[in-house]
Amino acid sequence: MPLKKMLLSASLLGLFAVLGTSLVAFTYESTRERIAQNERDTLVHSLSALIPPEHYDNDPVTDSTAVTDAALLGSPLPQQVYRARKNGQPVALALTAIAPDGYSGDINLLIAINLDGSLAGVRITAHRETPGLGDKIEAARSGWVHGFAGRSLRDPLPEKWKVKKDGGVFDQFTGATVTPRAVVKAVRNALGYYQQHRDTLFDSGDATAAQQEAPHGG
Ligand SMILES: Cc1cc2nc3c(=O)[nH]c(=O)nc-3n(C[C@H](O)[C@H](O)[C@H](O)COP(=O)(O)O)c2cc1C
Numbered sequence: 001m002p003l004k005k006m007l008l009s010a011s012l013l014g015l016f017a018v019l020g021t022s023l024v025a026f027t028y029e030s031t032r033e034r035i036a037q038n039e040r041d042t043l044v045h046s047l048s049a050l051i052p053p054e055h056y057d058n059d060p061v062t063d064s065t066a067v068t069d070a071a072l073l074g075s076p077l078p079q080q081v082y083r084a085r086k087n088g089q090p091v092a093l094a095l096t097a098i099a100p101d102g103y104s105g106d107i108n109l110l111i112a113i114n115l116d117g118s119l120a121g122v123r124i125t126a127h128r129e130t131p132g133l134g135d136k137i138e139a140a141r142s143g144w145v146h147g148f149a150g151r152s153l154r155d156p157l158p159e160k161w162k163v164k165k166d167g168g169v170f171d172q173f174t175g176a177t178v179t180p181r182a183v184v185k186a187v188r189n190a191l192g193y194y195q196q197h198r199d200t201l202f203d204s205g206d207a208t209a210a211q212q213e214a215p216h217g218g
Pocket residue numbers: 103104129130131133134135165175176177178179180
């Protein structure tokens with residue numbers, strides 16, 4: 001092959017390599033942005049379903065902080081706290097937490113708690129529970145998760161924060177006790193976390209100062 005032809009082939013090959021790499025990089029970047037935007041939209045939607053938007057005038061998504069408590073929030077990784085305020089005064093917050101003992105592993109929760117320690121509501125944000133059995137924890141599948149709204153550690157008392165089969169007040173599902181048992185325990189623990197840290201969780205800035213280790217129940 002004459003040198004000129006070889007050089008032309010090599011240049012074309014190089015050009016296509018550069019174009020291909022650029023296309024992959026561009027697709028990756030725009031997909032990443034779209035995924036982040038979708039996640040943010042889902043979060044805003046869930047937050048406004050749990051804490052009525054007319055109750056606050058700030059942006060809880062940006063007024064957020066990270067906290068860590070493996071025992072009470074179900075993970076050694078930091079969890080998010082989204083704070084709702086009106087005229088600068090605390091109204092409610094929403095915590096992410098994990099029920100690590102679902103039938104198929106972690107169940108991710110968003111738990112909204114009013115300033116007085118009562119639950120504004122709970123939503124399941126991710127899980128791998130069995131369709132038709134454990135997935136009734138999803139608001140889209142059954143009304144079960146709405147049973148938390150208005151509850152607190154005073155109603156019922158902590159020892160009754162169990163499914164009925166274990167002597168508590170929360171329904172289990174027919175043939176599926178493991179999943180609701182895990183969620184009830186995680187919500188109760190999150191309320192315990194709030195009770196321990198409520199004085200500092202609304203402090204502006206990073207709430208990691210609120211992370212002193214305290215003795216926990218399981
Ligand atoms: C294939 C399969 C999938 C199951 N998926 C779930 C599930 O997602 N959630 C659940 O609570 N139980 C599920 N179960 C049932 C549990 O094994 C268990 O029998 C049920 O939760 C009752 O628990 P208990 O004996 O502690 O009351 C599943 C069982 C099988 C065989």
